[in-house]
Amino acid sequence: MPATAPATSRANAESDPPVLRVDGLGVRFGSQQVLRDISLDLDAGQTLVVLGESGCGKTVLLKTMIGLVRPTAGDVAFEGRSLSRMNDRQLAHLRTKYGFVFQGAALFDSYTIADNIAFPLREHTRLSEHEIAEIVGTLVDEVGLPRTVLLKKPVQLSGGMRKRAGLARALALDPQLVLYDEPTTGLDPIMTDVINELILRVRERPRVTSVVVTHDMSTARKVADRIIMLYPLFRLRPDEPQIVFDGTPADLDRSRDPRVRQFIEGRAGNRLTELLEEQGLTERGRPTATDGGAVTDDETTDDEEETT
Numbered sequence: 564m565p566a567t568a569p570a571t572s573r574a575n576a577e578s579d580p581p582v583l584r585v586d587g588l589g590v591r592f593g594s595q596q597v598l599r600d601i602s603l604d605l606d607a608g609q610t611l612v613v614l615g616e617s618g619c620g621k622t623v624l625l626k627t628m629i630g631l632v633r634p635t636a637g638d639v640a641f642e643g644r645s646l647s648r649m650n651d652r653q654l655a656h657l658r659t660k661y662g663f664v665f666q667g668a669a670l671f672d673s674y675t676i677a678d679n680i681a682f683p684l685r686e687h688t689r690l691s692e693h694e695i696a697e698i699v700g701t702l703v704d705e706v707g708l709p710r711t712v713l714l715k716k717p718v719q720l721s722g723g724m725r726k727r728a729g730l731a732r733a734l735a736l737d738p739q740l741v742l743y744d745e746p747t748t749g750l751d752p753i754m755t756d757v758i759n760e761l762i763l764r765v766r767e768r769p770r771v772t773s774v775v776v777t778h779d780m781s782t783a784r785k786v787a788d789r790i791i792m793l794y795p796l797f798r799l800r801p802d803e804p805q806i807v808f809d810g811t812p813a814d815l816d817r818s819r820d821p822r823v824r825q826f827i828e829g830r831a832g833n834r835l836t837e838l839l840e841e842q843g844l845t846e847r848g849r850p851t852a853t854d855g856g857a858v859t860d861d862e863t864t865d866d867e868e869e870t871t
């Protein structure tokens with residue numbers, strides 16, 4: 564399965580309105596602000612990769628795109644229609660135009676693979692069982708699974724096979740927008756590349772727009788037309804934009820921004836010290852002098868007991 568060169572069939576993309584517009588988006592959970600003032604237009608046919616360290620808000624951003632998380636500021640619009648103005652029925656209909664591949668594949672454990680993939684077709688179409696079986700067969704072929712998996716349960720499949728079955732289900736309704744959340748996490752490098760190739764194949768479907776959340780640089784470099792990198796808000800000043808990078812994979816490699824370089828080169832920097840400090844420990848593993856609380860059980864000494 565050769566990786567086909569992207570972009571050729573997308574000559575008209577610029578003149579079309581964005582498929583998805585994220586405008587001044589903010590999300591807060593209680594006192595924790597997770598996303599702040601995110602604006603982003605997604606063109607038809609584009610594959611956007613969202614990079615960023617764990618906890619910076621990537622999954623939350625994906626969930627606002629499908630209306631699973633309601634923003635506390637700003638808005639998301641799909642083909643010019645604001646999600647915040649849709650009722651539950653309209654949102655449910657909208658989601659039939661989306662395919663999502665969530666972390667851990669999220670298959671129904673008690674269903675066979677065939678029933679898992681058929682699920683959206685049974686829910687949202689009036690196709691006959693015969694037609695459904697035919698589509699399910701084509702989908703497993705498309706993701707490179709043998710048809711013998713159809714009668715198996717998810718638990719009988721390897722991680723990579725489950726991810727592919729999850730992708731087949733996501734494609735069942737022929738979505739316009741496919742969202743992937745960490746599609747290669749937990750896979751070995753070869754299976755990671757199989758998934759990368761499948762993401763490339765999916766983007767060759769006419770007019771499919773994709774958003775791929777990942778921290779895998781091989782995936783980012785291979786599938787992206789465009790990459791954005793989010794940064795955790797607590798590491799930013801109030802006036803600094805949360806999207807710290809927006810460009811092509813080649814631009815990313817040329818970036819001089821230390822936050823970008825640290826991520827793509829996978830350097831810990833001072834993070835270990837920070838993590839230990841969060842636990843009230845110094846780098847030597849002893850409690851810090853200023854800390855009164857977070858001492859773990861096995862670190863507790865006699866004179867530290869009953870201080871609260």
Ligand SMILES: Nc1ncnc2c1ncn2[C@@H]1O[C@H](COP(=O)(O)OP(=O)(O)O)[C@@H](O)[C@H]1O
Binds near residue numbers: 592617618622
């Ligand atoms: N439903 C929720 N309620 C409260 N906090 C949440 C919720 N969803 C996510 N968060 C918090 O938002 C932050 C970003 O989460 P997430 O988007 O999952 O990060 P990641 O970039 O790793 O995908 C985390 O601190 C997480 O705990």
Ligand SMILES: [Mg+2]
Binds near residue numbers: 621622623744
């Ligand atoms: Mg996540």
